[in-house]
Amino acid sequence: MADTNKSKAPSTLPFSFVPQEPETAVENNPHAKATTQVADVVEALKASFGDAVHEVVVYAGEHTVRVDRTRIVEVCTFLKTEQGFNYLADAGGLDRFTEDDRYEVFYNLVNITDMKRIRISLRVDEDGMSVPTVTDVYPAANWNERECFDMFGISFDGHPDLRRMFMPEDFEYYPLRKEFPLLGVPGSLPLPPQVPTGELTGDPFPAAHGHKPPKSFQEVKSEEENG
Amino acid sequence: MSSISQTDFSETLKFWPRHNEALYRRLETKHSWLEDVPGDGSPADPLEHQMVLNIGPQHPATHGVLRCVVKLDGERIERCVLDIGYLHRGVEKIAENKTYQEFMPYTDRMDYLSPYSNNVAWCLAVEKLAGIEVPDRAQWIRMMMSELARISAHLLWMGVGLMDAGAVSVFLWSFQFREDLYTIFDEVAGARLTVSHSRIGGVATDLNDTGIALIADFAERFPEAIAGWEKLLNRNRIWIDRNLGIGYMSAEDVVARGLTGPNLRGSGVAHDIRRFEPYLKYEEVDFQIPIRTEGDALARYFIRMDEMKESVKIIKQCLEALKTVKGAVRTDDAKRSYPSKDEVYYSMEGLIHDFMYTDTGVTPPKGASVYHAIEAPKGELGFYLQSDGTGSPWRAKMNSPSFSNLQGLETLLEGAQMGDMVILIGTVDPVLGEADK
Amino acid sequence: MTTRVDAVVNWARSNSLMPMPMGLACCAIEMMAFAAPKYDVARFGSEAMRFSPRQADLMIVAGWVSYKMAHTIRRVWDQMADPKWCIAMGACASSGGMHRCYGVVQGCDNFLPVDVYIPGCPPRPEAVIHALMDIQEKIRNEYSVAQDGEFGKEVRKITPARPTIVTPTGEDAISPSGLYTQ
Numbered sequence: 014m015a016d017t018n019k020s021k022a023p024s025t026l027p028f029s030f031v032p033q034e035p036e037t038a039v040e041n042n043p044h045a046k047a048t049t050q051v052a053d054v055v056e057a058l059k060a061s062f063g064d065a066v067h068e069v070v071v072y073a074g075e076h077t078v079r080v081d082r083t084r085i086v087e088v089c090t091f092l093k094t095e096q097g098f099n100y101l102a103d104a105g106g107l108d109r110f111t112e113d114d115r116y117e118v119f120y121n122l123v124n125i126t127d128m129k130r131i132r133i134s135l136r137v138d139e140d141g142m143s144v145p146t147v148t149d150v151y152p153a154a155n156w157n158e159r160e161c162f163d164m165f166g167i168s169f170d171g172h173p174d175l176r177r178m179f180m181p182e183d184f185e186y187y188p189l190r191k192e193f194p195l196l197g198v199p200g201s202l203p204l205p206p207q208v209p210t211g212e213l214t215g216d217p218f219p220a221a222h223g224h225k226p227p228k229s230f231q232e233v234k235s236e237e238e239n240g
Numbered sequence: 241m242s243s244i245s246q247t248d249f250s251e252t253l254k255f256w257p258r259h260n261e262a263l264y265r266r267l268e269t270k271h272s273w274l275e276d277v278p279g280d281g282s283p284a285d286p287l288e289h290q291m292v293l294n295i296g297p298q299h300p301a302t303h304g305v306l307r308c309v310v311k312l313d314g315e316r317i318e319r320c321v322l323d324i325g326y327l328h329r330g331v332e333k334i335a336e337n338k339t340y341q342e343f344m345p346y347t348d349r350m351d352y353l354s355p356y357s358n359n360v361a362w363c364l365a366v367e368k369l370a371g372i373e374v375p376d377r378a379q380w381i382r383m384m385m386s387e388l389a390r391i392s393a394h395l396l397w398m399g400v401g402l403m404d405a406g407a408v409s410v411f412l413w414s415f416q417f418r419e420d421l422y423t424i425f426d427e428v429a430g431a432r433l434t435v436s437h438s439r440i441g442g443v444a445t446d447l448n449d450t451g452i453a454l455i456a457d458f459a460e461r462f463p464e465a466i467a468g469w470e471k472l473l474n475r476n477r478i479w480i481d482r483n484l485g486i487g488y489m490s491a492e493d494v495v496a497r498g499l500t501g502p503n504l505r506g507s508g509v510a511h512d513i514r515r516f517e518p519y520l521k522y523e524e525v526d527f528q529i530p531i532r533t534e535g536d537a538l539a540r541y542f543i544r545m546d547e548m549k550e551s552v553k554i555i556k557q558c559l560e561a562l563k564t565v566k567g568a569v570r571t572d573d574a575k576r577s578y579p580s581k582d583e584v585y586y587s588m589e590g591l592i593h594d595f596m597y598t599d600t601g602v603t604p605p606k607g608a609s610v611y612h613a614i615e616a617p618k619g620e621l622g623f624y625l626q627s628d629g630t631g632s633p634w635r636a637k638m639n640s641p642s643f644s645n646l647q648g649l650e651t652l653l654e655g656a657q658m659g660d661m662v663i664l665i666g667t668v669d670p671v672l673g674e675a676d677k
Numbered sequence: 678m679t680t681r682v683d684a685v686v687n688w689a690r691s692n693s694l695m696p697m698p699m700g701l702a703c704c705a706i707e708m709m710a711f712a713a714p715k716y717d718v719a720r721f722g723s724e725a726m727r728f729s730p731r732q733a734d735l736m737i738v739a740g741w742v743s744y745k746m747a748h749t750i751r752r753v754w755d756q757m758a759d760p761k762w763c764i765a766m767g768a769c770a771s772s773g774g775m776h777r778c779y780g781v782v783q784g785c786d787n788f789l790p791v792d793v794y795i796p797g798c799p800p801r802p803e804a805v806i807h808a809l810m811d812i813q814e815k816i817r818n819e820y821s822v823a824q825d826g827e828f829g830k831e832v833r834k835i836t837p838a839r840p841t842i843v844t845p846t847g848e849d850a851i852s853p854s855g856l857y858t859q
Contacts, residue, residue, distance in 0.1 A: 044368035044612065046517040073368050073610050100495050100511075102613070102620060103639035119624070121611055121639070125495065125511045132611065153498025156647045164332075174266055179325035179676060179780075181259035181745050188330055188779055195330075195337055197779025202744035205255065205751030205788045213254060220786045228790045229759050230825075255748040297749050298699065300728035305701055305746060326746040327702060330780045345775060352703035396706070415713030422710070433703055433799050673702050676743075 045074030048130045052076070054096050055131075061091055077119070077132045082144055085135055089120070089150040098122040098131065104147075104157035106165040110191045115139045116165055120147070120154070137167055146172040164189035267292065267309055267321045289314050297326045301404050301662050304672030306646075312658065320653040322646060327676040335636035339601035340366045341440055341578075343636070348434040350640060350674040353396050354389035356382075356425070357616045358674075359438035364519055365612040365623035366440050370604040372576045376521075377562070378442035378569045383520040384455070384558035385428065385437065386614075387551040391462070392421045393617035394544045394551075398469070401666035405482055410469070417465060420458055427451045440602055441577025442570030452559065459555050466548055474542075483538040487652050487664045490535060499648040500641045501619025502547070503668060506540040508533035513615035525557045537667035544669075547617075576602055601631035611639075618642055618669060640674035686822050690734070690760070691813035692722040697733030697757065699750055701740025704767040707799040708739045716802035721809055730756040735812060737805075738789070741769035742782045751788050760820060764808050765791045768798045 055076050059066050065081040065088070080088050092098040103121040114136035123130050137144060146169040147154045156178060158169045163177040166187040176182065184201060186193055197217075204214035207226040216222060291312045297305040305326040311319045331350070335343050340362075347362045348355040360382050367374060374382075399414030422432040428451040429437035429444070437444050447455075473479050489499070494507045504511050512529045514522045530546035532539035570577045574593035583590030606629030613622030619641025628634035649668045656664060696718075698708055712718050712726060727733040730753045742750060754763070765785050768774035771794040773783030785791065792815060793808045800808075 042368060042371045043373040044364060044371075044519070046519075048517050070609075072608050073371070075610060077609065101498050102500075102644075103611070103622060103624065103637070105624070105637045107626065107635045107637075121622075121624070123511075125509060125516075128516055130517070130611075151498070152496050153644065153647060156643065160643075174270075176262050176266065177259075177325075179328035181256045181325070182262045183256050183258045189333055193333075193779070195333055195778050202779075203255070204744070204782065205748045207788065209755040214788060218783060218787065220784055225786060226788055226790045229761070256745070297746060298728075298753055304705075305749075326743055326749070327741070328743055328745065328780045329741060329776045330778045334776070334778050349703050349775075352706055400709075411709075412714050415710060416715070419710065419713065419715045432801065433707060 042073040048128050049075040051129050051131045077134055079134050082135045086145050089147045093150055097124045097127055100125050101151040101153040104154050106161040108191050116167055118144055143168045143170050145170050263309055263323055270319045303665050303670055315658045317653050317656050322650050324676055327672045331677045332636055335633055339631040341601050344436045348436055351671050352673050354393035354617045355435050356385045356389035360386050361614040361621045363438045363440050365625050368610045368612045369608055369625050369627055370602045372441050374442055375568050376565050377567045379520045380558050380561050380565055381443050384555050387554045390551050390617045391548050392418055394548050397669050404662045404666055424454045427454055439578055446569045456559055459552050463552055482663055486537045486660050487667050488536045497648040498644045500644050502540050502543045503645055505531045506543050507535035513613050513620055525554050527554050537663055540667050603631055638677055642670040642675035646670050646675055683821050687817045687820055691816040694723045694735045695725050695727045695733045696723050696735045696737050697730055698726050699736055699738045704739035704799045707802055711802035711805045735762050737764045737766050738770040738785045739766040741776050742785045743780050747782050747788055754789055762792045762812050763789050765794045767800055
């Protein structure tokens with residue numbers, strides 16, 4: 014039994030999971046939707062912007078158009094005013110973890126009346142971590158861009174209120190970058206004090222290290238307190 | 241004239257001084273839509289009528305840990321800054337470390353009022369990414385349970401919204417029916433709240449007779465209950481006074497601000513993912529999508545009540561369909577979905593497939609990325625997945641409706657009266673678990 | 678004399694616990710269900726869910742605690758008047774639960790003195806009722822009125838009113854208070 018397995022090549026073993034290349038993926042995706050068939054919009058984009066459109070990827074019937082980072086506002090204005098994509102469904106960032114053009118920012122735009130959906134993306138290099146904001150075109154991008162800033166550190170030029178979205182301002186890291194550990198950096202977020210008048214707790218696992226906070230009637234009165 | 245005397249919090253606050261500084265600075269520099277000077281023209285002392293109030297993350301309104309820092313001019317909210325992130329877990333980062341199937345329980349905890357919807361949304365997104373087809377019976381089951389989850393979420397909205405407005409008995413009535421729904425979920429999925437019944441490629445188990453009987457019974461009793469509540473509330477002077485004209489947003493405004501769900505439809509924008517991008521079997525059932533043009537809180541109230549009634553219709557049609565549509569509840573392909581428990585227990589291959597599926601799971605093509613949205617009770621819940629060829633996603637971005645809706649809440653609160661704040665939060669209906677990811 | 682006062686006061690305190698629901702996430706929904714008609718908590722005297730810490734004596738931390746929220750919770754806890762007890766409801770409040778990541782405090786006992794932990798995700802309302810009854814027992818058996826004025830003084834050991842539990846072999850006696858304290 015064992016030698017027959019050894020003589021087989023890895024790709025022919027019944028339980029190997031070889032990552033498939035996109036070309037060999039399922040041709041007719043059962044979940045592809047009619048709204049994402051926007052080839053005409055892509056053609057119009059290419060016609061208007063020429064070489065600012067770097068790449069068009071089609072997968073599962075969806076079009077992802079990669080444009081030049083500096084021209085995103087023009088692209089969005091074109092899509093909103095001339096193609097009718099007036100609704101921003103989602104915007105966010107992505108860490109490709111490559112040497113060049115490490116980050117990607119994507120925008121999911123929707124044309125409600127004509128029932129169309131398109132995705133625009135752009136790439137950001139680690140050396141120039143800034144993207145022009147699209148909040149003048151789509152006010153809905155306000156919080157989404159803040160979230161992208163919070164999670165990746167990509168700043169958006171012209172954003173009215175570029176603060177962190179989820180993490181407190183005191184936090185110094187960008188969590189969704191691939192090098193940030195899942196458990197976080199110990200001490201980057203202090204815990205409350207163990208007694209009301211104490212110092213903030215730096216250790217994230219005091220209970221595991223045997224320091225459980227005392228009940229209030231067990232607290233020792235400090236000398237500085239009066240009465 | 242600044243009414244905030246200090247923006248340096250390092251003395252008074254031991255924790256997050258920079259965060260609060262930034263927050264209060266934003267409040268101060270924000271453009272105010274109200275006049276600073278009161279009506280009689282004379283410049284009055286701001287301390288007499290202006291106040292900065294922190295409606296902190298812990299407060300009696302039961303919508304979750306939302307912090308609103310408001311600048312009040314008398315009773316009117318002049319400016320407001322919303323601070324979220326008090327429930328942030330980093331679920332998107334967790335997703336990068338789990339397989340697609342392992343991640344299912346995390347989706348339950350996002351919009352925890354309708355966990356089945358989130359499960360279905362995740363499954364559909366992964367199925368689109370990997371190109372997995374789902375058998376018909378599973379689609380009908382998923383649709384029915386998603387509509388039950390919609391009723392559950394709207395019931396909680398109704399109970400909690402009315403309780404916050406003062407009518408505590410509605411909370412008890414809505415929870416009575418939610419308990420019935422929980423019994424149904426318990427019977428069908430094994431858990432009351434965090435179900436995780438959907439599996440990639442189908443659902444975990446088929447419905448048994450008790451489950452079907454419970455659902456049929458619920459669908460019979462529920463419309464009567466809604467009729468009773470509507471009789472009480474629809475022409476109720478107090479309820480109408482509290483909601484009429486409150487929280488008005490025009491159609492252009494809601495689209496520009498990115499609101500979603502009943503907030504869009506309350507202002508006349510005809511956008512519902514069930515008709516925009518039909519998924520599961522929504523094209524084969526007959527139901528209406530309630531849309532109103534008034535754009536105020538009362539319109540959204542009517543929409544959610546009507547949506548509950550439409551959900552009952554859909555559930556009845558699903559029950560009919562399930563009588564005839566038989567078959568497997570998951571696809572048969574071992575690389576795409578779990579084998580049935582019979583196979584796992586009684587055949588060697590089934591056991592190995594089960595193990596491999598848990599260990600590695602679905603492996604979509606490398607570099608593929610998709611976005612799939614569903615109409616969750618709160619709005620458009622979508623997952624943007626990018627695969628790296630392994631069993632866990634490279635990037636899983638969650639487009640949660642409450643996040644988009646809360647952006648609009650900031651605008652709604654400005655210019656509103658303090659007493660309407662609870663109604664406004666209720667009408668936008670945020671769930672902080674999904675807004676904070 | 679003290680023990681009879683203790684008995685009466687503790688009986689009153691345990692049967693009129695006013696929970697302060699620190700309802701953060703999904704466990705809050707089960708906590709609402711625990712107050713709802715089917716698993717009525719009003720029959721235990723805890724109907725008055727007071728959201729103001731000044732008026733409550735039992736804080737139920739329901740849901741995962743993020744680092745940002747932890748300071749708020751501690752502040753609210755400090756604002757509660759003695760005697761006060763804390764229930765960590767659910768896996769996330771007890772130990773971080775399934776959220777083993779940068780944003781979630783791995784258990785609220787890292788900054789709060791927790792009396793009862795409830796496992797579950799979310800725990801069924803019956804489990805929360807069980808925890809409430811545990812707190813009631815703890816109050817009845819382990820708290821003394823004499824402790825009310827004890828802040829800042831050395832802790833006096835309270836002998837529980839229950840008899841000590843003896844193991845089946847009859848050798849070691851386990852004190853029930855040993856089960857709760859560290």
